[in-house]
Amino acid sequence: xxxxxxxxxxxxxxxxxxxxxxxxxxxxxxxxxxxxxxxxxxxxxxxxxxxxxxxxxxxxxxxxxxxxxxxxxxxxxxxxxxxxxxxxxxxxxxxxxxxxxxxxxxxxxxxxxxxxxxxxxxxxxxxxxxxxxxxxxxxxxxxxxxxxxxxxxxxxxxxxxxxxxxxxxxxxxxxxxxxxxxxxxxxxxxxxxxxxxxxxxxxxxxxxxxxxxxxxxxxxxxxxxxxxxxxxxxxxxxxxxxxxxxxxxxxxxxxxxxxxxxxxxxxxxxxxxxxxxxxxxxxxxxxxxxxxxxxxxxxxxxxxxxxxxxx
Ligand SMILES: [Zn+2]
Numbered sequence: 001x002x003x004x005x006x007x008x009x010x011x012x013x014x015x016x017x018x019x020x021x022x023x024x025x026x027x028x029x030x031x032x033x034x035x036x037x038x039x040x041x042x043x044x045x046x047x048x049x050x051x052x053x054x055x056x057x058x059x060x061x062x063x064x065x066x067x068x069x070x071x072x073x074x075x076x077x078x079x080x081x082x083x084x085x086x087x088x089x090x091x092x093x094x095x096x097x098x099x100x101x102x103x104x105x106x107x108x109x110x111x112x113x114x115x116x117x118x119x120x121x122x123x124x125x126x127x128x129x130x131x132x133x134x135x136x137x138x139x140x141x142x143x144x145x146x147x148x149x150x151x152x153x154x155x156x157x158x159x160x161x162x163x164x165x166x167x168x169x170x171x172x173x174x175x176x177x178x179x180x181x182x183x184x185x186x187x188x189x190x191x192x193x194x195x196x197x198x199x200x201x202x203x204x205x206x207x208x209x210x211x212x213x214x215x216x217x218x219x220x221x222x223x224x225x226x227x228x229x230x231x232x233x234x235x236x237x238x239x240x241x242x243x244x245x246x247x248x249x250x251x252x253x254x255x256x257x258x259x260x261x262x263x264x265x266x267x268x269x270x271x272x273x274x275x276x277x278x279x280x281x282x283x284x285x286x287x288x289x290x291x292x293x294x295x296x297x298x299x300x301x302x303x304x305x306x307x308x309x310x311x
Contacts, residue, residue, distance in 0.1 A: 033058070035056060035057055035058045036053070036056070036057045036058065036086050036087065036156070036159055036160050037057075037058050037060075037084070037085050037086045038053065038057050038058065038059045038060070038085060038086065038087055038088075038089060039059075039060050039061075039062065039081050039082055039085040039087075039088045039089075040059060040060070040061045040062065040088070040089050040090065041061070041062050041063055041069065041072075041088075041089075041090040041091060041096050041099065042061075042063050042069050042090075042091050042095070042096070042283070042284065043061060043063060043064065043065055043067075043284050043285035043293075044091070044139050044284075044285060044295055044298075045061075045089055045090060045091055045115065046059060046061030046063075047285060047293070047294050047295045048115075048145075048148070048149060048152060048295060049089055049152065051149075051170065051174050051295075052149065052152055052153055052156060052167055052170045052171055052174065053156060053167065053170075054166075054170060056160070056163045056166060056167075057156070057160075060081055060085075062074070062078050062081070062082075063284065064284075065253070065284055065285055065286050065287045065288070065293065066253045066254055066284055067254060067284050068225050068254040068255065068283060068284070069091070069095050069096050069097075069254075069283050069284070070095070070096075070097050070098075070224045070225045070226050070283070071097075071098065071225060071226060072096065072098060072099065073098045073099075074098075074099055074102050079102060082102065082106060082110075082112075083106060083110065085110070085111075086111065086159065087111040087112075087113065087155070087159055088103070088106070088110065088111065088112045088113065089113050089115055089152065089155075090103065090112070090113070090114055090115070091114070091115060091116055091136065091138075091139075092114025092115060092116035092117055092132075092136070093114070093116045093124075093130065093132040093134050093135075093136035093138065094130040094131045094132040094136060095116075095136035095137070095283075097130075097131075097224065097226065100131075111159070113155055115148045115151055115152055116136065116138050116144075116148065117151075118147055118148060118150070118151035119138060119144055119147055119148070121134065124138070125207050125208065125211065127223050129222065129223045129224055129227070130223065130224070135204075135207050135208070135223055137204075137205045137206070137207065137208055137223075137282070137283070138208060139208075139295065140205070140206055140207075140208040140209035140212070140299075141208040141209070141211075141212050142178055142181060142182045142185070142212075142299070144208070145178065145295070146175060146178055149171055149174060149175070149178075150171065153167050153168060153170075153171040177296055178296070181296050181299055181300065184300065184303075185213070185299065185300070185303050186213070188303050188304065188307050189213050189214075189303060189307060191307060191311075192306075192307045192310060192311060194214060196247070196310045196311065197213070197214055197215040197216065197310070198215065198216045198218070198244055198246050198310070199215045199216070199217045199218070199250070199306060199310075200218050200219075200220070200237065200241060200246060200249040200250065200263075201217070201218075201219050201220070201249070201250045201251075201252055201260075201280060201282065202219065202220055202221060202225075202250070202251060202252045202255040202256075202259050202260050202282075203219045203220065203221040203222060203223070203224070203225050203252065203255055203282070204217065204218075204219030204221070204222055204223045205219065205223075205252070205282035205283055206219070206280075206282070207223075218237060218240065220233060220234070220237060220259050220260065220263055221255070221259060225254075225255055225283075229259055229262075234262055234263055234266050235266060237263060237266075238263060238266040238267045238270060239270075241263075241267050241272070241274055242267060242270060242272045246274060246310075247274070247275060247277070247309065247310055247311075248274065248275045248276065248277025248278075248309035248310055249263060249264065249274055249275075249276060249277060250276070250277050250278060250279070250280045250305070250306070250309070251276055251278070251279045251280070252279065252280050252281070252282040252283070253279055253280070253281050253282070253284055253286070254281075254282060254283045254284040255282070260276060261276075264276060275309070277305065277306070277308075277309025277310065278305040278306075278308075278309055279305075280302050280305060280306070281298040281301065281302060285297075285298045286298060286301070
């Protein structure tokens with residue numbers, strides 16, 4: 001098994017090397033059809049680039065809806081997309097844990113930009129689990145999302161100066177939508193009594209959300225889905241749900257349901273009835289073409305689901 005992994009890794013590295021020889025040293029200009037050729041990782045980053053770049057860029061997102069970025073591995077097809085891109089935008093802080101090696105190898109002769117790098121590390125929630133030392137789920141703080149949007153806009157303008165004012169206008173428009181979202185979210189959450197603001201989910205993706213909107217947040221699987229929940233974790237959390245009279249717990253689209261179902265059973269077996277309050281979008285957006293397939297729609301959907309189920 002280990003040998004196969006090493007062989008596969010070696011193949012990807014060789015492929016990267018060959019592709020970098022073919023494409024030569026990259027300049028920062030556009031190569032195809034006059035539009036920037038952009039590759040992105042998570043659905044959140046893909047949606048953001050589409051909002052700022054609109055028709056002036058060509059965006060290929062590697063991950064689809066429901067895909068877990070902690071566990072996602074690059075296929076050989078992905079590697080060739082990545083090396084042929086004018087620029088790669090990813091979330092960073094080791095969210096895309098299995099892509100880090102690929103990005104580091106590409107780093108020398110390509111534009112690979114971790115958007116979360118723009119955030120002030122002093123403000124971030126620390127985490128010993130990630131090699132970055134920080135909780136990477138930064139999109140659940142709308143202010144951080146704005147900072148990331150600003151960074152993206154600046155980088156797009158550098159790569160494509162002809163469209164710089166177009167990107168800047170799109171950013172201004174997007175900021176207005178984010179401000180409306182922030183107001184709506186605060187108004188909706190204000191209807192939920194403070195003692196009911198306990199959010200139990202499959203994994204710990206909502207710490208920034210909790211910090212911002214006054215929720216106690218508990219994830220069954222910890223910060224990354226790469227760690228499995230043990231029997232003891234389940235029992236401890238079941239007791240907390242009973243002690244705090246939590247009405248509902250939540251499934252996530254990018255994590256298998258069974259962990260939360262096991263928790264529900266553990267609670268029920270102790271004679272307390274806890275509901276599954278719905279499915280949240282944590283590390284991936286919903287299907288393209290639906291409201292939840294956008295960052296703004298996802299945020300609204302999550303907040304409505306949480307507040308309705310905990311009321
Ligand atoms: Zn996560």
